[in-house]
Amino acid sequence: xxxxxxxxxxxxxxxxxxxxxxxxxxxxxxxxxxxxxxxxxxxxxxxxxxxxxxxxxxxxxxxxx
Ligand SMILES: [Zn+2]
Numbered sequence: 572x573x574x575x576x577x578x579x580x581x582x583x584x585x586x587x588x589x590x591x592x593x594x595x596x597x598x599x600x601x602x603x604x605x606x607x608x609x610x611x612x613x614x615x616x617x618x619x620x621x622x623x624x625x626x627x628x629x630x631x632x633x634x635x636x
Contacts, residue, residue, distance in 0.1 A: 574624045582606035587620040595623055 576586055580593075581600045587593055592604040596612035604617060616623060 574620065580606055582608070589619065589621040591620045593617065593620050593623055595627065599627075 574587075574589060578601060579586055581602050583603065583606050585603075587601070587603070593601055594604050594607045594617040595601055595615045596607075597615050598612065599615075600612070601620075601623070602608075607614075616626065618626075
């Protein structure tokens with residue numbers, strides 16, 4: 572399986588790399604940790620893109636939004 576290269580940071584609109592630290596919010600929006608609008612949304616999980624991708628395997632498939 573390959574991480575979906577078409578999923579972009581919701582803030583800076585750049586593609587994630589496997590070892591980028593990202594956060595996923597309750598709306599399943601992905602952002603870099605340093606891009607995340609603090610306290611705007613509730614964080615569901617955080618970790619590297621690879622870790623998040625393994626926990627939430629739909630990131631390996633099609634873009635959701
Ligand atoms: Zn970003």
